[in-house]
Amino acid sequence: MNFEESLRISVRAIRGHRLRSFLTVLGVAIGVAAVITFVTLGASLQADVLGEVAGDRTPSMAVSAGPADAAPGPSGPRQAVFTERDVEEIQALDGVAAVVPSGDVPVAGLAFEGQTLGYNQLTASTPAFFDYRTAAEFSAGGPYAQGAAELVLNEPAADLFEVNVSVGDRVAVVRPDGTRVNATVVGLLAASDSPFGGFAIPRVYVPTDPFYETRLESPNSGTQQRVYPTLTVVAEDFQRVGAVREGVLAYLDGESDARQLKPESYEFRAQTAEDVVDQIRSLLDTFTAFVTGIAVISLVVGSIGIANVMLVSVTERTREIGIMKAVGAQNRDVLQLFLVEATLLGVVGALAGIVLGILGAVAATRYAALPLTFPYEWAGIAVLVGLLVGVVAGLYPAWNAARTDPIDALRYE
Amino acid sequence: MSDATDAVVLEGVSKTYQLGDQPVAALGGVSMRLPRGSYTAVMGPSGSGKSTLMNLVGCLDTPTSGRVVVDGQDVAALSDRERTRLRGREIGFVFQTFNLMPRLTAAENVALPMVFQGVSAAERELRARQLLDRVGLAERANHRPRELSGGQRQRVAIARALANDPALLLADEPTGNLDSATGRAIMSQFADLHRAGNTVLVVTHERPIAEHADRIVHLLDGELERVETIDEPRRPHAGDTQ
Ligand SMILES: Nc1ncnc2c1ncn2[C@@H]1O[C@H](COP(=O)(O)OP(=O)(O)OP(=O)(O)O)[C@@H](O)[C@H]1O
Ligand SMILES: [Mg+2]
Numbered sequence: 001m002n003f004e005e006s007l008r009i010s011v012r013a014i015r016g017h018r019l020r021s022f023l024t025v026l027g028v029a030i031g032v033a034a035v036i037t038f039v040t041l042g043a044s045l046q047a048d049v050l051g052e053v054a055g056d057r058t059p060s061m062a063v064s065a066g067p068a069d070a071a072p073g074p075s076g077p078r079q080a081v082f083t084e085r086d087v088e089e090i091q092a093l094d095g096v097a098a099v100v101p102s103g104d105v106p107v108a109g110l111a112f113e114g115q116t117l118g119y120n121q122l123t124a125s126t127p128a129f130f131d132y133r134t135a136a137e138f139s140a141g142g143p144y145a146q147g148a149a150e151l152v153l154n155e156p157a158a159d160l161f162e163v164n165v166s167v168g169d170r171v172a173v174v175r176p177d178g179t180r181v182n183a184t185v186v187g188l189l190a191a192s193d194s195p196f197g198g199f200a201i202p203r204v205y206v207p208t209d210p211f212y213e214t215r216l217e218s219p220n221s222g223t224q225q226r227v228y229p230t231l232t233v234v235a236e237d238f239q240r241v242g243a244v245r246e247g248v249l250a251y252l253d254g255e256s257d258a259r260q261l262k263p264e265s266y267e268f269r270a271q272t273a274e275d276v277v278d279q280i281r282s283l284l285d286t287f288t289a290f291v292t293g294i295a296v297i298s299l300v301v302g303s304i305g306i307a308n309v310m311l312v313s314v315t316e317r318t319r320e321i322g323i324m325k326a327v328g329a330q331n332r333d334v335l336q337l338f339l340v341e342a343t344l345l346g347v348v349g350a351l352a353g354i355v356l357g358i359l360g361a362v363a364a365t366r367y368a369a370l371p372l373t374f375p376y377e378w379a380g381i382a383v384l385v386g387l388l389v390g391v392v393a394g395l396y397p398a399w400n401a402a403r404t405d406p407i408d409a410l411r412y413e
Numbered sequence: 414m415s416d417a418t419d420a421v422v423l424e425g426v427s428k429t430y431q432l433g434d435q436p437v438a439a440l441g442g443v444s445m446r447l448p449r450g451s452y453t454a455v456m457g458p459s460g461s462g463k464s465t466l467m468n469l470v471g472c473l474d475t476p477t478s479g480r481v482v483v484d485g486q487d488v489a490a491l492s493d494r495e496r497t498r499l500r501g502r503e504i505g506f507v508f509q510t511f512n513l514m515p516r517l518t519a520a521e522n523v524a525l526p527m528v529f530q531g532v533s534a535a536e537r538e539l540r541a542r543q544l545l546d547r548v549g550l551a552e553r554a555n556h557r558p559r560e561l562s563g564g565q566r567q568r569v570a571i572a573r574a575l576a577n578d579p580a581l582l583l584a585d586e587p588t589g590n591l592d593s594a595t596g597r598a599i600m601s602q603f604a605d606l607h608r609a610g611n612t613v614l615v616v617t618h619e620r621p622i623a624e625h626a627d628r629i630v631h632l633l634d635g636e637l638e639r640v641e642t643i644d645e646p647r648r649p650h651a652g653d654t655q
Contacts, residue, residue, distance in 0.1 A: 005528055016516055323512045326473055327526040327573065328501020330494060407474050410512055 001333040003340070010341035013313070024309045025349040028389060031299030032353025032382045033360055038295045039378050040361035042288025047373040049280055058132045059097075059235040061245055061270040063090075063252070065262045079266065083218045083257040084225040090233060093247045095240040100128045101228035105211050110204070111172040111180065113163045122151070122173065122204045124212035129205070132234050141167035141187035147209045152187040157202035173211070181211075219260040227261065233270065245270045302349065303389035310342050310397035321401050322409025335402040342394020343387060350386020354379050419482070420581055420612035421447040421470050426479035428465050428635075439465040441635045442479065447614060449580075452607045452646065454623035455616045457632030463616045464509055466632070467585050470614060472500040483581070501529055505574030507584035509616075511566045513558040519545060519569045520554040526576040544572040549598065563590040571599060575606070582606055585616045600625050601649040608648075621647070 014021045064078045080103055091099045102125035110119045127143040130152075144150035151171065158165040165171060165185055172180045183206065206212075208226060218225045235244040252258055252268045262268075314321070321334055358374070365372045428440040440462045447453055447470075455463050468474040469481050472488050481488045484503055488496060500506075505526075513522050523544050524537040532540075545554050548568035558566050567590050574582060582603070588596035604625060607613050615626065623629045625647045631638040 001529055002531070005534075012516060319512075320514055320516075323514055324525070324529070325497065326471075326500070326506060326508075326512065328497060328529040328577070330497050330529065333529055407468060410473075410508070410510075 001329070001336060003336075006333075006337045006340045007344070009337055010344055013317075013341055014344060017313070020309060020312075021345060024305050024345050025352060027302035027305035028299070028346055028349025028386060029302075029352035029356055031295070031302035032350045032386060033356035034295035034298050035292060035385075036354060036357025036378055036382055037360035037364055038291040039288065040357070040372070040374055041364050041368070041370075042284065042291065043375045044361075044365045044370040044373045045368075046281065046284045046288070048370045049284065050277055058273070059238045059241045059244075060132050061233050061235075061241065061248075061272040063231040063233055063248060063268065063270045064229060065258060065266045065268050067265060068267045078229045079262060080214050080216075080227040080229040081258040081261040081266075082228045082231050083216065083261070085218045085221050086252070086257050087228070087231065089251060089256065090231065090248055093244065093251060095236050095244045095247065096233060097236045098128050098132065098232075098234040100126055100132060100232040100234070101208065101226075102129060102230050102232065103208070103212055103214060103226075103228045105206060105213070106176055107173055108176050108178065109174040110160075111174060112161045112165055112169065115162055116174065117160055119160075119204070122206045122211060124206050124208045126208060129232075132232055137190040139188050139190040141185070144186050144205070144207045146207045148207065149181065149183045149210065150186045150207065151183045152189060152205040153185060154189040154200065154203045154205075156200045157204050158188055160202055173206075216261060218257045220255070220257050225257075227257075241272055241274075245272065299385065299389065303346075303393045306342055306345050306349075306390060306393035307397065309345070310338060310394050311400070313341070314338060314397045314401040317401075318404060318409045318412040321404045322406045322412065325404070325406035326410060331402040334404070335398045338398030338401045339391060339394050342398065343390035346386040346388075346390020346393070347383065348386075350383045350389075353386065354382050357382070418449055419446045420449045420451070420484065421614075422480070422482040423466075423469070424480040424482075426466075426469060426476045426481055428462070428469065428474070429477045438635055440469075440476075443632075443635075443637050444479075445630060445637060445640070447581075447612055449612055450607070450610050451628075452603075452613045452626045453615070454626035454629045455614065455632060456618060456620075456623050456629055457638070459618075461632040462635040463632055464585055465635075467506075467583050467614070467616060470581075471504055471506045471583050472496050473506075501526060502577055503580050505577065505579035505582045507567075507570050507574045507582075507587045509585040509589070511558075511570040513566055513569055513573075515558055518555045518557055519550060519561065519565075519572075522558070522569055523572045523576055526573060530577055540576065541572075544575055545569070547575075547602065548572045549595075564592065564595050567591060568595070568599065571602065579611070581612045581614070583614050586618070587615060588617065588619065588622055596622070597649060600647075604648050604650070625649075 065081050066078050082101060087099050087101050090096060102123060105122040105124045107119060107122055110117050126146055130143045139155065144152055153165060167185055167188060169185045170182050171185055172182050174180055212226055214227055215224050216227045217223065233244060233248055235241045248270050249268055324334060361374065362372060423443055423445050426440055426443045427438065430437040430439055443466065455466065457463050469476055470483065472483060475489045483499060486499065491499065514525065517525065520541040523541040527537045527540065542551065542554060545551050548571055550565060550568050553561060553565060561569065567587065571587060587599055591599060600622060603613055603615065617623050624643055627643060627646055629641040629643065631641065
């Protein structure tokens, strides 16, 4: 029997049980749709986050010191060990375009227009900080000047007060000891599209001079100097990032103040944007794999549905199988007939699943305000999976049908 | 021993069914031969093993002991595949219970045996219509079995048995559900096939039907009771009735 013939007979058999076939197809469709939706969501999330991190990249690296076994990253434990002398020395290294130190200034609160809010730390750095920071778009004003009592707020921070803060306003910084320092707001940063859906943390940025007061004696020069937990080292171009990284680490491990100020067990690290991207990617991959795994379970359930329906169908059609064999159907004809039927259910389910999945992905990415990144190869994979699900789920029932003894089958009531 | 001129040879054929641990002997040592082009009727009371015999000759079943030789080939020695092939090409079977495919139309039922022999769709269609016309059902070609009367279903079953132009036609109670006029029409079809050189084996419990054959084999309790030769068989022509 040729393929066309079995397709025709199968279509007829499927149409003979519309509701049952529909539900079976639905099971597979939901499975495939779930996989496509989640995979698309994962890919879109990844594209969005990575686009943000790697978007307008600078050839920079974040230099810090932390425990050797701690996971690297912005949130790991770190100590303020880099002195102003270190900053100058690194600045003088070959290929270094800029060194931007930064650190936290502990405060008790912020006061504006008679309202005082508890607030625990400011981010202190140099004006160059804004040049090398991704997503640092000023919506009003501009960077602060070093040595001036000025500050920059991001929009979430400006929104904290009852009366919105705008450029030119004066905000009082309340130190932990209760003393107040007045500062002029010189810039507002546009709220960055946070990759994780809109919770942008309020931040207040100030110049290290006069706000940053963490000081230690520089072991090399013997003077009191500001010490910073993080340095952003910017290379002259992307080609030199690797060399600069080597140079910075060599300096730090050699004659630096930082080497003497850090605990013995701590290590220096210089994390490039590339590293961060890799970390985020692997994190998102894990997340995507996890939700996709759940979706795959629903696909398995769908295939069990096919197997079940096919088994019922074979039992129900025992007599028909007997008739076909009695009039000359070979085992493989019967096998083919049922396999085609199961595969057809699987493929139709997969195709419907692709449509549903794309709709789901579009809806989900729109809801999460992500750019839609559709992994096309997954549409192909979904059809293949549907085909496979149909074949695998139909194999046993079809084999059962094929080896039916015609005499027994004809006697079957 | 088997002869090249015999369409079917049975040698001491027994069939025992196992019902739990209770053996049921449906046939006990039947020997007979159907020469090519012969016309044989099988008679016997209900449960005497007529359908069992037909299933064995029709290559649907294999004997518990003894040999069934169809078209010179020992059926039990054939592989499942070869047996199916023999059944599909050489044998037309009209079942006692019709065994039509409920979801297929009359024409599609008639065409079904041709599907498995690789006959093209156009050819199948044409031949199915011709066969239905021969059994007087041309205008019912697109009806499903449940829309047909018992006699009409039987005629569809007969048309289907003729689909692959079988050398051996087996019919189990082919007129059981028919009025005498239609029954006669069917029997004249068989007579025509016989005249055309086909071997015909018909099971019946009606004496007038059996008298169409050259000889009548009487079965009783699974054994061959006697073989009766008909001196002047009824041989109606297809145009005789209706
Ligand atoms: N599959 C089976 N399992 C057990 N016993 C069977 C089976 N098939 C037939 N028999 C028994 O074998 C005997 C012969 O059955 P068979 O169907 O050949 O009779 P028959 O002569 O065709 O009867 P009828 O005229 O009623 O059709 C019966 O006693 C029946 O019960
Ligand atoms: Mg019978």
